[in-house]
Amino acid sequence: MITDLNLLRVFYQVAKTGQISKAAEILHVSQPAISQHIITLETQVGFKLFSRSKKGVKLTNEAQEIFSYCKTIFAQVESINHTLQNISSLDTGTLRIGASDTICKYYLIDKLKTFEELYPKIRYRVTNCTTTESLNLLKNNDVDIAFVHTPIANQHFTFRHCLNLEDFFVCSKDFDCSKITQLADLTKYRTLLLEKASHSRKFLDANLLRYNVELRPKFELASLDLLIEFAKKNMGIICVSKQYITKELENQELKIIPIKEKLDLRSISLAFDNDNISHAAKRFMEIL
Numbered sequence: 001m002i003t004d005l006n007l008l009r010v011f012y013q014v015a016k017t018g019q020i021s022k023a024a025e026i027l028h029v030s031q032p033a034i035s036q037h038i039i040t041l042e043t044q045v046g047f048k049l050f051s052r053s054k055k056g057v058k059l060t061n062e063a064q065e066i067f068s069y070c071k072t073i074f075a076q077v078e079s080i081n082h083t084l085q086n087i088s089s090l091d092t093g094t095l096r097i098g099a100s101d102t103i104c105k106y107y108l109i110d111k112l113k114t115f116e117e118l119y120p121k122i123r124y125r126v127t128n129c130t131t132t133e134s135l136n137l138l139k140n141n142d143v144d145i146a147f148v149h150t151p152i153a154n155q156h157f158t159f160r161h162c163l164n165l166e167d168f169f170v171c172s173k174d175f176d177c178s179k180i181t182q183l184a185d186l187t188k189y190r191t192l193l194l195e196k197a198s199h200s201r202k203f204l205d206a207n208l209l210r211y212n213v214e215l216r217p218k219f220e221l222a223s224l225d226l227l228i229e230f231a232k233k234n235m236g237i238i239c240v241s242k243q244y245i246t247k248e249l250e251n252q253e254l255k256i257i258p259i260k261e262k263l264d265l266r267s268i269s270l271a272f273d274n275d276n277i278s279h280a281a282k283r284f285m286e287i288l
Contacts, residue, residue, distance in 0.1 A: 006037070013027055018055075098126075100147075125143075135156075149269075151267075157272060160271075167241050169259060183259055186237060
């Protein structure tokens with residue numbers, strides 16, 4: 001019985017090259033060591049493996065079948081090494097990400113563009129979903145990493161801060177907001193908010209509750225982009241992170257309502273499982 005794969009490696013190189021000296025050069029060992037390995041392997045299998053001549057060595061009939069198996073074995077080993085090298089250099093692989101449409105549009109897309117330029121052979125699977133859904137995907141190992149809105153109570157993952165978000169109430173440039181000076185005043189006006197199930201809405205409601213304010217929106221939408229468009233059409237007041245409306249503020253399509261109370265900061269964070277993260281995800285995290 002063969003107990004040492006290294007013996008087969010020596011046998012394979014000697015059989016492949018037909019010369020002990022060449023096998024020794026390839027394997028970076030001495031010729032006497034090669035000869036000793038062959039003797040040890042012959043002892044284990046119970047028959048001669050090579051016949052010797054002035055030109056080198058030749059496989060015996062019994063050794064031909066072993067060599068056939070070795071070609072298959074070491075071709076697979078070479079293929080594995082090639083794959084490992086590709087993975088290490090990011091010449092292959094897939095990066096799986098969970099993130100909301102909003103995070104993808106306003107934060108993630110530029111990061112992915114940079115990474116794709118560095119590693120053009122990597123493929124991507126981006127699942128667009130809410131913060132809660134993204135974390136569930138991460139928990140089930142359906143994504144490698146997730147970009148989520150925080151703070152959030154979760155002990156299962158590690159969270160890495162990416163970007164602070166400042167929330168403000170904003171309206172169209174044509175909207176008269178001169179009488180709105182505090183959060184309580186908002187209850188007298190038409191508001192448009194994200195749907196209650198969203199993490200951002202829950203965070204806002206908790207913020208308002210601290211000031212004993214509860215908003216009953218005229219519209220509840222699942223898309224932040226739609227909220228922004230509604231506000232630009234002067235259909236009501238929305239709450240949105242300043243970082244998401246930089247163009248609209250610069251173009252004066254929207255304006256911030258100067259309310260004296262400040263809403264708590266929130267952020268975009270990267271969530272991952274320390275015990276289960278791909279090489280591509282690790283490299284991506286390094287460039288953030």
